[in-house]
Amino acid sequence: MQMTRRQALTLVAATVATPALSAPRRISLRPEAVETTVVGRRLPMLAFNGQVPGPEIRLRQGNAAHIRLDNGLDDGALVHWHGLRVPNRMDGVNVLTQDVVIPGESFDYRFDVPVAGTYWYHSHYLSYEQVSRGLFGAFIVEERDPPEVDHDITVQLFDMLLDADGQPDDSFDPSQFATAGRLGNVKLAILSRDRVRLGDRLRLRFINPSIDRIYRLELSGLDGRIVALDGMPLEAPQALGPIVLAPGQRCDVIADVTGDVTLRDTYYGADDLLGRIALDGERPRSRADIPRLPANRVAQPGRPAAVAMLDLQGGAGAPAHPGTGTWALNDTSGLPAEPLLSVRRGTTVRIEIVNQTNFPHVMHLHGHHFYEITQKGQFGPKRDSTLLAEGETRSIIAVLDNPGRWMLHCHMLSHQADGMATWLAVS
Ligand SMILES: [Cu+2]
Numbered sequence: 001m002q003m004t005r006r007q008a009l010t011l012v013a014a015t016v017a018t019p020a021l022s023a024p025r026r027i028s029l030r031p032e033a034v035e036t037t038v039v040g041r042r043l044p045m046l047a048f049n050g051q052v053p054g055p056e057i058r059l060r061q062g063n064a065a066h067i068r069l070d071n072g073l074d075d076g077a078l079v080h081w082h083g084l085r086v087p088n089r090m091d092g093v094n095v096l097t098q099d100v101v102i103p104g105e106s107f108d109y110r111f112d113v114p115v116a117g118t119y120w121y122h123s124h125y126l127s128y129e130q131v132s133r134g135l136f137g138a139f140i141v142e143e144r145d146p147p148e149v150d151h152d153i154t155v156q157l158f159d160m161l162l163d164a165d166g167q168p169d170d171s172f173d174p175s176q177f178a179t180a181g182r183l184g185n186v187k188l189a190i191l192s193r194d195r196v197r198l199g200d201r202l203r204l205r206f207i208n209p210s211i212d213r214i215y216r217l218e219l220s221g222l223d224g225r226i227v228a229l230d231g232m233p234l235e236a237p238q239a240l241g242p243i244v245l246a247p248g249q250r251c252d253v254i255a256d257v258t259g260d261v262t263l264r265d266t267y268y269g270a271d272d273l274l275g276r277i278a279l280d281g282e283r284p285r286s287r288a289d290i291p292r293l294p295a296n297r298v299a300q301p302g303r304p305a306a307v308a309m310l311d312l313q314g315g316a317g318a319p320a321h322p323g324t325g326t327w328a329l330n331d332t333s334g335l336p337a338e339p340l341l342s343v344r345r346g347t348t349v350r351i352e353i354v355n356q357t358n359f360p361h362v363m364h365l366h367g368h369h370f371y372e373i374t375q376k377g378q379f380g381p382k383r384d385s386t387l388l389a390e391g392e393t394r395s396i397i398a399v400l401d402n403p404g405r406w407m408l409h410c411h412m413l414s415h416q417a418d419g420m421a422t423w424l425a426v427s
Helices: 005-015 129-132 415-417
Strands: 026-029 031-038 041-050 057-060 066-069 079-082 106-112 117-124 138-140 151-160 186-192 195-197 200-209 217-229 232-239 243-244 250-265 272-282 305-313 327-329 341-345 347-355 363-367 370-373 378-384 385-388 393-400 405-410 421-426
Touching: 005 151, 005 370, 005 378, 031 421, 041 305, 041 415, 066 195, 106 129, 117 129, 117 200, 117 250, 129 415, 151 272, 195 250, 200 217, 217 378, 232 378, 243 250, 305 341, 341 347, 385 393
Parallel strands: 026 066, 057 138, 151 200, 186 272, 195 272, 305 347, 341 421
Antiparallel strands: 031 041, 066 106, 079 117, 117 138, 151 186, 200 250, 217 232, 217 243, 217 250, 250 272, 305 327, 347 393, 363 385, 363 405, 370 378, 370 393, 405 421
């Protein structure tokens, strides 16, 4: 058999023993319709591998992922790796990066995970419907040298709208689309572990996969610090006060257990128990300080070479706009033909976001993290999603160094479905 030089090289590469860390982890994700228990009852859901949430994907920093999406739905499927810096063709966005995977077909997502942190994956096709019905899961990239904790616990905040019969309410209510979105009437914290010892040191990874709901988390029974937002370590860990998490956002906390652990949601003036972690035994509390997470290496911004304005428009009580949907960005509803910005790889850009609506929005950029700029003009945290209250203005600065076509949209998925999406081009 004749071999081309490329085939020969490939064979050699495959024969040389690859270190365990760089061998791709093969993972299979099969979305399908199932009946499963969620929010305490049996419900018809959409699930990855039969589970809601989908299986937790946990890799070590520097690993390669090889994830086969095997579509078992009666509908299209796509998966987006939220917050992960993947090659553009692996980003899972219909029209911009790939064709939808039709029923019975599969697609291989392959990418490296050089950056540690708490991320998640979710459907990016009819995501308003598919995510609300269960197509999401945690995606954890462990540090090469992770901080020492007794338990590393993933917490996903999820809500669902149920009708009078206790079934998922799929009725179309235009008033939900024009306001704060479809907020569920049941909500809970889905914990990967719910028993710990008094004195244990925990790492808690909070993820908000709810389609529209913002949470304001208040934790009791814990003494510690907020160490990362949207997967990115904070240079100075913050006091463990209430944590506001908009759809898609994440937060890492490292804390010692000092009593019964409860998670309450106090957004929208509520005070609701979302979950608790029970005490089972005791150990002497660590005397070590709460550690800082090792910094992730990401490009540092220079002076912005391009600036864009992004007006968030529409919804109930706001002036009319020329877009065809309820919501619009810069007078257009849905992905425009031209990108908001088109720049060369490595360009620092500034985007001035102005929320001209009467509702909060959380703007998510694919393929990159950006800095929020504080009121005083300083660099705030690095995030992939920034929450703007009604009437608020926010500047963000990003180094666009990942080539491709990247979506920038509201992660309140009913707002995205009804107009709030645009994109950036990086060549
Ligand atoms: Cu929105």
